[in-house]
Amino acid sequence: MPFIQFDGPQMSKEKKAELVAKLTQTAHEVLGIPEQAFSIIIRENSMDNIGAGGKLLSETHK
Amino acid sequence: MPFIQFDGPQMSKEKKAELVAKLTQTAHEVLGIPEQAFSIIIRENSMDNIGAGGKLLSETHK
Amino acid sequence: MPFIQFDGPQMSKEKKAELVAKLTQTAHEVLGIPEQAFSIIIRENSMDNIGAGGKLLSETHK
Amino acid sequence: MPFIQFDGPQMSKEKKAELVAKLTQTAHEVLGIPEQAFSIIIRENSMDNIGAGGKLLSETHK
Amino acid sequence: MPFIQFDGPQMSKEKKAELVAKLTQTAHEVLGIPEQAFSIIIRENSMDNIGAGGKLLSETHK
Amino acid sequence: MPFIQFDGPQMSKEKKAELVAKLTQTAHEVLGIPEQAFSIIIRENSMDNIGAGGKLLSETHK
8 A cells, every 4th residue: 555546548558657657656755655565556448438527538529 | 526436247338328428417416416527437347257146247147 | 236336425324325226226227237236335535535637626615 | 245346467267256256255254244245346457557666567577 | 466445344453354364365375476465455334335226235234 | 537546544634635736747747638637536544454465554564
């Protein structure tokens, strides 16, 4: 712990590596918890599977 | 917020759109929170990845 | 399954009962899955623990 | 309820069945809750999507 | 990783310790992943916050 | 979307505000998604409710 679940769009492996590195560093700096203690799961979602305000993102972002 | 995570089976894009629209409307009516404030993530799961009562759904629903 | 996780604000027991009944009925009608198969967890959150657009809701909703 | 979300690596259907059976039995024995009440979702993750200590598992497990 | 989220009822610290120890050991035996790699979060829920089949557990378990 | 769930220890409101601001900014910079699109839920956990390597953190961090 801490444990971060990140639900976002599809992304490249390079972006995942950068996201994991920087989110971990940022949270470490704010909370003073060692970087080694952090785990992150990135979940990649289709715009068909996300709703905002009652509409699918795949419809509103056309 | 509110934020809804919906774990269900595979479904068509039309069903996803209907589900997002109607769950948002329903929760809006119950809680009085504007529809714009709602986010929903639909997670589609294989029956091989769900257990109920100690058995996979893919076994019990054969 | 399906399984719904609902993150929202504090609410009364009456609202929880109504939310569980109506979300279940709504999803049942959309997907044709029996109501008995649905589980819902309601998580009640302080406005101090929710961020939107980089700000706590307890700050933006003052 | 109880409801278990298990984030792990890719695994065979046989391992999923064994995991669901044994986690359910174990939790039943500890808590005294009937096995029928347990639901489990297994989420299979790529090593590219998991970070530990600021690095992707796909990098540290090379 | 693996990461287990366990949503259950209120329980004593002794039960939490036993649950964490035995779920970790069980999953280790099934998957062959070292026990050190497992994290578990136990979330304790009021029966007012759980719905099954459209009804709160606090109503159906009276 | 994106949606971030952050499971960590108890923390002050000031730390929560800083965490939400900086995680949002960091993820915005990595992914190029507008800050307004991000939601974060902070879940505060007792060390009695977190297990690592089969032991409660409240035991290993004594």
